[in-house]
Amino acid sequence: MPGGGVAGRVGAVGEAVDRAWVGRQVVAKTASFGGYAERVVVGAEDLVGVPDGLEPRTAAALLHDGPTALELFDNADVKTGDRVLVTAAAGGLGIQLVHAAGATVIGAARGARKLDLAREHGADVVFDGVGGEIGRAALGITRRGGWFSAHGVPSGSFTTVSEEEAKRLGVTVRGIDQVQFSGDKAVRLAERALSEAAAGRLRPVVGQTFPLADAAAAHAAVESRAVLGKTLLLV
Ligand SMILES: NC(=O)c1ccc[n+]([C@@H]2O[C@H](COP(=O)([O-])OP(=O)(O)OC[C@H]3O[C@@H](n4cnc5c(N)ncnc54)[C@H](OP(=O)(O)O)[C@@H]3O)[C@@H](O)[C@H]2O)c1
Incomplete structure (x- = not known):
């Protein structure tokens, strides 16, 4: 199943994980695959808390492209x-x-x-x-x-x-x-992107959304170059 990242609320955590995460709005990478789902399991170390006041959709739009844009910009x-x-x-x-x-x-x-x-x-x-x-x-x-x-x-x-x-x-x-980021660096850059967005300095454009069940139509739109900004699948 495709899908490299998700936004949502933490429903449950494993025994060794801080229970304060339960109920929190988060974004997380899903090891490249498996994000096209209503529920996913991710590592606690990959959770990124969404700042208060930031729309989950905005956070989802920034999960991959925020860190990438920041790193490209910093390096150049x-x-x-x-x-x-x-x-x-x-x-x-x-x-x-x-x-x-x-x-x-x-x-x-x-x-x-x-x-x-x-x-x-x-x-x-x-x-x-x-x-x-x-x-x-x-x-x-x-x-x-x-x-x-x-x-x-x-x-x-x-x-x-x-x-x-x-x-x-x-x-x-x-x-x-x-x-190409993983581990700490990926989380740190995502947190930075979300806080830039919460402060109003980054405003990702979510050009279109599709229900998860219409993922094929979303892919067709991306392939036809008809989309603007970011495309999200909604559950
Ligand atoms: N960390 C990472 O590895 C990472 C993360 C994010 C992005 N990226 C890379 O950065 C690229 C740009 O990211 P993005 O999020 O801005 O991409 P995007 O939203 O998928 O936009 C791609 C755009 O490329 C243009 N394009 C030009 N020639 C094309 C062709 N032959 N087929 C399809 N599209 C064509 C299209 O715009 P026009 O129709 O206006 O020309 C299209 O909207 C990605 O595709 C990926 O290679 C890497």
Whole structure:
């Protein structure tokens, strides 16, 4: 069964687990699979408490993309005035952190043509959430001394850049491995994302929801590129 994460209330805990968790609103990763369910079992160490006042849906939307966006943003060291190109700009990861840093954001959505917008000036930092040909085109307009994050795969493949090519272009390239988290780090980043949202500094866009029973329709919508922001399944 698919599903990498859930939001809900803790119904029961094992003997060795703090009973204060019972009844709390939480989000948790589900070891990559098993989240498409009405009830799940997760490790107590993977529970992330949802701050008071934060909608469970908002917390669910942030469980994976919040930590990923924070880590990508922290690693790239985006500065005020930088020109930042984001492919898959209307997807779940979005552009809010880059915007808040005072950078000029160039968002590419639906097609390589929109990269023309960026080509004119070149980009200091590229967050490539698409991969494939669009990612290669984005690499081509990254400035010398710039930063290219090749974390996107919706096109079917990550953007691949050899060490020699990165050196020749004078671009620092990072791959998907920079955003694979587990254990403490995953929980700490999720807590940070939720507290940023509770403080109103992160506002994930939940573009559409589907009942869990219509999960197939949700997948079809994502595959057809018809969705905006994050898509959630509701129980
Ligand atoms: N920790 C992690 O490992 C982690 C976590 C989150 C995300 N990611 C990576 O980051 C990528 C971006 O995340 P996201 O949440 O923003 O993705 P998303 O919400 O699934 O958005 C993907 C977007 O990519 C665009 N796209 C361009 N070419 C496409 C193609 N050939 N097929 C399908 N879509 C295409 C579509 O936008 P347009 O139609 O507007 O072009 C689509 O909306 C993910 O796909 C994944 O590779 C990794």
